[in-house]
Amino acid sequence: MTGFKFQELKQLNHIIERLGDNAQVDVLAKVQYKHHEFPIHSVTLGSKDPKAPVLAFFGGVHGLEKIGSEVILSYMETISHLLDWDEELHTRLSKSRLIFVPIVNPVGVYLGTRCNGNGVDLMRNSPVEAIGPTKFYSGQNYSHHLPWYRGDVSNMEKESSVICNLVREQLFKSPYSIALDLHSGFGLKDRLWFPYASRRDSYPYIAETLALKELFDRCYQHHIYKIEPMCLEYLISGDLWDYLIDEFVEQPTANEGLFLPLTLEMGSWLWLRKNPSHLFSRHGLFHPLLPHRQQRVFRRHFLLFDFLHRSLINPQPWAQLAAHQKSDYTKKAEDVWYN
Numbered sequence: 001m002t003g004f005k006f007q008e009l010k011q012l013n014h015i016i017e018r019l020g021d022n023a024q025v026d027v028l029a030k031v032q033y034k035h036h037e038f039p040i041h042s043v044t045l046g047s048k049d050p051k052a053p054v055l056a057f058f059g060g061v062h063g064l065e066k067i068g069s070e071v072i073l074s075y076m077e078t079i080s081h082l083l084d085w086d087e088e089l090h091t092r093l094s095k096s097r098l099i100f101v102p103i104v105n106p107v108g109v110y111l112g113t114r115c116n117g118n119g120v121d122l123m124r125n126s127p128v129e130a131i132g133p134t135k136f137y138s139g140q141n142y143s144h145h146l147p148w149y150r151g152d153v154s155n156m157e158k159e160s161s162v163i164c165n166l167v168r169e170q171l172f173k174s175p176y177s178i179a180l181d182l183h184s185g186f187g188l189k190d191r192l193w194f195p196y197a198s199r200r201d202s203y204p205y206i207a208e209t210l211a212l213k214e215l216f217d218r219c220y221q222h223h224i225y226k227i228e229p230m231c232l233e234y235l236i237s238g239d240l241w242d243y244l245i246d247e248f249v250e251q252p253t254a255n256e257g258l259f260l261p262l263t264l265e266m267g268s269w270l271w272l273r274k275n276p277s278h279l280f281s282r283h284g285l286f287h288p289l290l291p292h293r294q295q296r297v298f299r300r301h302f303l304l305f306d307f308l309h310r311s312l313i314n315p316q317p318w319a320q321l322a323a324h325q326k327s328d329y330t331k332k333a334e335d336v337w338y339n
């Protein structure tokens with residue numbers, strides 16, 4: 001990749017160097033685009049015990065929304081410095097694992113496009129079909145020249161496949177795991193979405209999800225997130241997380257573990273409201289253009305990341321519910337989100 005101006009990849013390589021022996025670095029795949037190969041890196045920190053809880057970060061699935069990649073890189077940078085002196089973080093990592101895939105769609109991030117190099121929208125690329133009213137952005141099979149193209153869902157794109165495989169290998173086998181996928185562009189608020197994206201049904205871990213939300217609400221009363229199932233906002237086909245959660249619950253060992261995929265949708269309309277002229281720039285819709293606004297976005301989410309990490313190490317109040325708690329939370333969740 002010499003001779004390339006690929007800022008995010010350069011930053012990632014620098015962080016990998018800083019992390020040194022603290023990290024295990026893997027190239028999950030190399031994506032060919034024109035005459036170049038683009039690597040998809042994963043960086044793993046902490047316990048190698050397959051039974052350790054896992055928090056995994058994914059960014060840049062939609063290349064245009066590269067703020068997701070940048071927020072993860074910024075968090076990795078912070079962690080690389082904390083590891084120099086923070087014994088508490090080392091202790092936490094001895095009991096858990098953090099996995100970072102900050103640039104899932106390297107060609108898209110490099111080109112500044114939503115889709116990958118084949119014109120496929122990776123978050124429409126799984127075989128899951130939406131049930132209910134859909135719109136044009138729910139995914140289409142007409143042409144890769146049009147947005148939201150789903151590609152061949154029976155033979156998913158390389159980027160989609162490596163993410164699914166990593167989740168199966170690392171998260172499905174862990175008793176408690178959370179995948180956090182960072183996007184931007186929808187609405188004024190920062191949203192934390194959980195499944196389903198394809199249908200207006202409650203999903204199997206709705207009780208634990210509500211318990212986790214209430215724990216977060218209690219501990220951080222002024223947090224900024226709107227937490228809801230994605231289907232409340234819109235329905236899509238081909239969502240990778242719906243596909244993975246459906247697969248997870250089909251496993252014979254599913255009730256021994258909990259897999260919670262979350263999407264952080266950073267509300268970029270907030271940045272636009274303050275600088276409406278950025279609407280006319282290519283990145284403006286999905287990316288804060290002013291440096292001070294970018295920095296604010298970087299800082300904004302670290303508290304959530306730390307909370308999720310600590311909640312996985314301490315699952316008692318939310319992921320180890322007694323039967324009566326589970327049924328109470330389920331009833332309440334139905335009222336809050338689905339009725």
Ligand SMILES: [Zn+2]
Pocket residue numbers: 062065183184
């Ligand atoms: Zn997105």
